[in-house]
Amino acid sequence: MTSRLIRVLTFSVLGILTATAAEASCGAASCNLLNDRFALGTWDHAGWSVDLRLESVVQDQLRQGTKNISADELPEDEEAVERHTRNLNLVTTLDYAMSPQWSFALRLPLVHRDHAHDLIDEDTGELGPHERWRYSRVGDVQALARWQAPVDPNSDVVWALTGGLKLPTGSRAVANGDGSVAERSLQPGTGTTDLILGASMRMVLGLSDALNLQATATQALGESDGYKPGHRLDISAGWAHAMSPGWSLLLQANWSQRGRDSGAEAEPELSGGRSLSLSPGVSVAAGHDDVVYALLQLPVYQQVNGIQLVPRHSLAFGWTHSF
Numbered sequence: 001m002t003s004r005l006i007r008v009l010t011f012s013v014l015g016i017l018t019a020t021a022a023e024a025s026c027g028a029a030s031c032n033l034l035n036d037r038f039a040l041g042t043w044d045h046a047g048w049s050v051d052l053r054l055e056s057v058v059q060d061q062l063r064q065g066t067k068n069i070s071a072d073e074l075p076e077d078e079e080a081v082e083r084h085t086r087n088l089n090l091v092t093t094l095d096y097a098m099s100p101q102w103s104f105a106l107r108l109p110l111v112h113r114d115h116a117h118d119l120i121d122e123d124t125g126e127l128g129p130h131e132r133w134r135y136s137r138v139g140d141v142q143a144l145a146r147w148q149a150p151v152d153p154n155s156d157v158v159w160a161l162t163g164g165l166k167l168p169t170g171s172r173a174v175a176n177g178d179g180s181v182a183e184r185s186l187q188p189g190t191g192t193t194d195l196i197l198g199a200s201m202r203m204v205l206g207l208s209d210a211l212n213l214q215a216t217a218t219q220a221l222g223e224s225d226g227y228k229p230g231h232r233l234d235i236s237a238g239w240a241h242a243m244s245p246g247w248s249l250l251l252q253a254n255w256s257q258r259g260r261d262s263g264a265e266a267e268p269e270l271s272g273g274r275s276l277s278l279s280p281g282v283s284v285a286a287g288h289d290d291v292v293y294a295l296l297q298l299p300v301y302q303q304v305n306g307i308q309l310v311p312r313h314s315l316a317f318g319w320t321h322s323f
Contacts, residue, residue: 046100051093053318059309060084066303074307079120081127082309085186086114089139103146109139111170111188132176137188139170144196156204162216166194168224184227184265191224208242223263230259230272250281254297260305273304277314289322 062069062082071081090110097103113135119128144164151158170189175181184190198216205211218232238252253276260272281295297314304310 046097048323049095049097049320050323051091051095051318051320053091053093053316055087055089055091056315057087057089057311058084058314059087059311061310061312062307063302063304063310064307066301069307076125078307079122080117080131081120082307083116083118084114085309088112101148101150103148105142105144105146105164107142107144109141109170110136111139112136113186113188115182115186131178131180133174133182133186134176135174135188137171137174139188140190140194141167141169142196143167157201158203159199159201162196162198162200164196166190166192166196166218168193172225172227183267185229185261185267185271190220190227190229192220192222192228194218194220194229210240212236212238212240214238226264227266228262230261232259233257245285247282247284250279250283250293250295252279252281253277254279268305270306270308273302273308275299275303275310276301286319291320293318293320 060083062071062074064073074081089112091107092110093105093107095103095105113133115134116130116132118130120126121128142164144162146160146162148158148160168189168191170187172184172187172189172191173181174187196216196218198214200212200214202210202212214234214236216234218234220228220231222228233256235255236252238250240248240250242248255274255276257274258272260266260268262268277297277299279295279297281293283291283293286292293316295316297316299311299313302310
């Protein structure tokens, strides 16, 4: 087994599996994974690749600050009991590498979301109508570019810069069967154009191990119809170990920090927070040009502003093909 072969197998999924979750008052969430050809990988040829990823993020745990609570512990002035938000997302990323230094990518999310809550009667304090939103819609598309520093053959360290935009392509007017429009944090799109900037560094350790560091910041460039999502900072550290030419073990620590939403249609007191997760995973090489992978994300620390729904865990399954 050559050193080059192990590096390719190891890095083929190391960059893919950098997952974070974004909390909102009702629990709208997705995983934000960056493909290795787009973000972190070293490639000595130009060409296309596609990544298909299925994410499952079920948020059904009420949390206040850093403490899990039950519906019975809600404050008396609460307007509703949030029950769950089930997110099933199919994310397609198409990447084209013009050279070993430059690549460009489009990321298209298809969002299937199921949210339910029970309204609380403001006079009696009893549970009132049950409201539910279930929909499948295209979310906000991302257009991204990566520049990788020229590889030094005498060094095992590689670094890269990424940048791009999240575009306002997703709907922000989804309603349920009763005609009630979902709050902005539950919509498939934010309506804003967001700037995305990131940096990454990876290091080869021997023939079968690699470490990776990555930081990505996202900032809305303006407000849309009374809503501006909070800024977001994601920092991840990952380790990959090639058990054989065919499969690898992965482990990551993922930190996510999100600021409060703002605007007349936002709920700043019920948005934003911080989370730290451990994310074990596995990848399998399916031929020369294909990799399949799975990742389980387990929160070890969650702090939210106000009361929010948070996930107990998240799952991601994917397939990457290089042309």
